[in-house]
Amino acid sequence: MDFRDTPEEAAFRQEVREFIAREAPKLEHGAGIDVVSGYAQVFVQSQGWFKKLGEKGWIAPAWPKEYGGAGMTAMQQFILNEEMALARAPRPLHLIIGVGMAGPTLIVHGTEEQKKYYLPRILSGEDIWCQGYSEPEAGSDLASLRTRAVRNGDDYIINGQKIWTSIAHLAKWMILLARTDPDAPKHKGITYFILDMKSPGVEVRPLINMAGGQEFNEVFFDSVRVPKSNIIGEENRGWYAAMSTLDFERSAIGSAIGLRQTVEDIIRYAREHTENGSSMLHLNPMLRYELVDRLLEAEVGQMLSYRIISLQAKGLVPNYEASIVKLYNMELNQRIARTGMSVLGPYGQLDRASKWAPLKGRLEHMYLRSVGSTIEGGTSEIQRNIIATRGLGLPRGD
Numbered sequence: 512m513d514f515r516d517t518p519e520e521a522a523f524r525q526e527v528r529e530f531i532a533r534e535a536p537k538l539e540h541g542a543g544i545d546v547v548s549g550y551a552q553v554f555v556q557s558q559g560w561f562k563k564l565g566e567k568g569w570i571a572p573a574w575p576k577e578y579g580g581a582g583m584t585a586m587q588q589f590i591l592n593e594e595m596a597l598a599r600a601p602r603p604l605h606l607i608i609g610v611g612m613a614g615p616t617l618i619v620h621g622t623e624e625q626k627k628y629y630l631p632r633i634l635s636g637e638d639i640w641c642q643g644y645s646e647p648e649a650g651s652d653l654a655s656l657r658t659r660a661v662r663n664g665d666d667y668i669i670n671g672q673k674i675w676t677s678i679a680h681l682a683k684w685m686i687l688l689a690r691t692d693p694d695a696p697k698h699k700g701i702t703y704f705i706l707d708m709k710s711p712g713v714e715v716r717p718l719i720n721m722a723g724g725q726e727f728n729e730v731f732f733d734s735v736r737v738p739k740s741n742i743i744g745e746e747n748r749g750w751y752a753a754m755s756t757l758d759f760e761r762s763a764i765g766s767a768i769g770l771r772q773t774v775e776d777i778i779r780y781a782r783e784h785t786e787n788g789s790s791m792l793h794l795n796p797m798l799r800y801e802l803v804d805r806l807l808e809a810e811v812g813q814m815l816s817y818r819i820i821s822l823q824a825k826g827l828v829p830n831y832e833a834s835i836v837k838l839y840n841m842e843l844n845q846r847i848a849r850t851g852m853s854v855l856g857p858y859g860q861l862d863r864a865s866k867w868a869p870l871k872g873r874l875e876h877m878y879l880r881s882v883g884s885t886i887e888g889g890t891s892e893i894q895r896n897i898i899a900t901r902g903l904g905l906p907r908g909d
């Protein structure tokens with residue numbers, strides 16, 4: 512296995528490195544942190560950087576150039592993501608649903624008018640999008656969703672409820688899945704809409720997560736009117752449009768590197784921190800083993816990412832392999848947070864508002880926030896089901 516770059520990849524990596532060194536803001540809190548995590552100040556300080564990324568097409572590296580993306584190959588996206596993570600450069604996470612879901616779906620299924628109107632506003636950061644899929648009775652079994660859309664002249668009238676809708680309180684638009692044919696088999700009676708979050712009858716109620724942030728919300732629809740022209744694709748074929756994506760890089764290398772950096776931060780803290788003159792590693796020698804385990808696991812996470820990118824570089828589409836990465840990284844996220852808490856001791860409970868919080872309170876936030884990471888985007892059980900059936904050929908459990 513040769514992990515070295517080809518000459519072209521090395522040149523591209525160099526270009527990315529120089530760009531980051533020149534343009535990325537040097538922020539105290541570092542990578543991946545923006546308004547979604549509640550660090551509004553960091554988000555504001557990163558606006559100029561996000562604009563520069565946008566000018567290069569690097570906000571949406573996978574989108575075709577004609578739509579304002581960079582038309583990058585999966586390998587180029589991998590290098591960009593890897594370098595951004597290594598440099599802890601802030602990522603525009605508030606644009607993730609627009610760039611990663613709404614935009615690609617519109618590029619493939621949208622009308623020319625829809626593409627012309629919505630895509631530039633996604634890339635400029637002007638419009639934030641949210642994803643209205645999950646409902647109180649429809650999460651893992653999403654196709655059983657019950658929010659109704661009933662045709663009325665040139666409009667549809669929407670009634671129902673979504674839940675866990677990340678950044679709905681900031682969003683201008685929602686990609687909404689609603690049932691248009693209750694008599695059809697469940698995957699076949701769903702339509703995909705673009706919903707204006709400012710429409711009369713839309714109510715967003717905050718859900719405060721246990722890390723203290725308003726990240727997600729409940730969204731209620733009381734006879735909300737959506738024009739027919741806001742359907743993405745065809746009526747009753749929304750399920751299939753919602754499942755389509757562009758050819759994204761799916762290695763999650765950014766998250767793997769972020770996990771490794773956190774382990775390294777914890778090790779550095781453990782090495783430097785003393786109590787009454789003794790290093791905690793002397794006071795609790797077993798901690799050394801735990802740190803070694805986490806570092807090895809972080810390395811495994813990185814190797815799993817390399818496996819995905821090597822599949823994509825050969826033109827193959829990762830399937831259950833992407834579930835392996837999601838499952839492994841998100842469970843590791845929780846183990847690292849627990850190890851971090853053991854190392855930090857009682858001080859680990861202080862949040863970032865306290866000047867005494869070790870590592871600027873990042874571990875405290877990670878410890879609480881990482882609980883949700885094995886639920887969002889498909890729970891660990893669902894990922895195991897995918898790996899069992901598609902990867903190992905085992906029978907379905909139901």
Ligand SMILES: Cc1cc2nc3c(=O)[nH]c(=O)nc-3n(C[C@H](O)[C@H](O)[C@H](O)COP(=O)(O)OP(=O)(O)OC[C@H]3O[C@@H](n4cnc5c(N)ncnc54)[C@H](O)[C@@H]3O)c2cc1C
Pocket residue numbers: 641642643644645646647648649650651652674675676677678727883884886887888889890891892893896908
């Ligand atoms: C931080 C966070 C952000 C989110 N953001 C969004 C968002 O922006 N938009 C959105 O639409 N949704 C969002 N979600 C919702 C998320 O997609 C759902 O929570 C997830 O799909 C699980 O659905 P559920 O909560 O209804 O749990 P359920 O599907 O009811 O599952 C309950 C439990 O049963 C298990 N289970 C269910 N089915 C099976 C099965 N077949 N086999 C084995 N076990 C099973 C699950 O693993 C889980 O442990 C977010 C969730 C979180 C935590």
